Structure formats: C-alpha cells, structure tokens
Amino acid sequence: MPQTTRPAAIPAPAASPLSVQPGQKLLVCLPPGASLVVESGRLALRSGPVVWGQVVASQVDLxxxxAGQCREGVxxxxxxxxxxxxxxxxxxxxxxxxxxxxLQPVGAVPGAGLAVLAGAASAAQALLAAVAAWTGSRRGATAGPRTTTAR
Structure with missing residues (x-):
C-alpha cells in the first residue's frame, strides 16, 4: 500500500480533543478559521463569558x-x-x-526587515539634519543662557 505524506510546506492543523462529561461546562475559544467538531454525543453552546461584577455569566444560547456537526470560527x-x-x-x-x-518563506522575512530598517535610517538622518540646521540657526542669536543684561 503506497503511503502518502503531506508536503512539508503545509503544516497539519492542531487538534485538541475534548471529552465533556454529562452536566460539565467548559469555556472554549474558537479562533478565526478554527472548527469545533462533535465526534459523539451532543453539545450545547452559549456565547460567553461576560463578567458582571464578580460573576462570570454566559449570554445567548447558540x-x-x-455528532458529525461543527461550528467554524469566521x-x-x-x-x-x-x-x-x-x-x-x-x-x-x-x-x-x-x-x-x-509561515513566510525564509528569504522574504530578512528582505522585508531590511526595507523597514532602511526606511527608519532615512527618517533618522532627516531628523538629525533638521536638528543640526535648527541649532546652526540659533548660534548667532542674542538671547540665550549665555547672554545677560546685568552690568
């Protein structure tokens, strides 16, 4: 029997099994693109939780x-x-x-990072040039910490 493998560039989704006892309640976070799939039994869903003072309460019946049904994160x-x-x-x-x-291809990440650094370096150079021009214009001023009107 031939074996099939998943290409290395496509990682498998993470699977977290849940076993819910009768009467038990769990808080579950359903991220965007994720799915909650019931394999056996029946699960009741409520939107949740909201904190009111010291009480955590679920809101709306969902x-x-x-078994066989799923809810997907948008x-x-x-x-x-x-x-x-x-x-x-x-x-x-x-x-x-x-x-x-x-995941980004390995070659794309350093290129994007270098472009961001180059932009930051250009902005820093422009700021230093503006500060140098401003200080140069202030050198000939008559008022300042070294001038005094006392005799």
Whole structure:
C-alpha cells in the first residue's frame, strides 16, 4: 500500500480533543478559521463569558451540535469565546481544529526587515539634519543662557 505524506510546506492543523462529561461546562475559544467538531454525543453552546461584577455569566444560547456537526470560527473576525456543555447522559467527544499558522518563506522575512530598517535610517538622518540646521540657526542669536543684561 503506497503511503502518502503531506508536503512539508503545509503544516497539519492542531487538534485538541475534548471529552465533556454529562452536566460539565467548559469555556472554549474558537479562533478565526478554527472548527469545533462533535465526534459523539451532543453539545450545547452559549456565547460567553461576560463578567458582571464578580460573576462570570454566559449570554445567548447558540444552539446544539450533534455528532458529525461543527461550528467554524469566521476568518477575519476576532476569536469567539463559548460555553460548551453536555446536556446528555453520556460523555460527549469533540475536537477543536485550529489551522496551522501561515509561515513566510525564509528569504522574504530578512528582505522585508531590511526595507523597514532602511526606511527608519532615512527618517533618522532627516531628523538629525533638521536638528543640526535648527541649532546652526540659533548660534548667532542674542538671547540665550549665555547672554545677560546685568552690568
């Protein structure tokens, strides 16, 4: 049987398994592009958590996920915090799949960094030239810390 491998340039997504006991509640962060996939059982979802004084409370009922269903984080939006609970009588199993980070090619990073440094050096040179011109114009001034009107 031939083996297939994933290309080295595409890292595998991170998978975090969750086992939720009956009646148990967990706080889960669903980052953009991630998925919460229910493998077995049923999970109830509520938006969460909000701090009111000393109390952490979940807000809106987001529905239920059955085995085989998933909820996805919206790419381009912020991370979503949810309260995940098991309303059933058996342990529910789910997995949180987070996309692998996108890595820049090694050659692109130093080039971009050098361009930023070159821009900063040009700005610093212009600032030093302006300060030197201003101090040069002040040398012939009659007022200053070394002039006095006392006799």
């Amino acid at each position: 529905g239920h996920l059955e 790419p381009g939006c912020g991370a979503e915090w949810m309260e995940v609970s098991n309303p059933g009588h058996a342990t529910a199993h789910a997995v949180l799949l987070e996309p692998a980070p996108v």
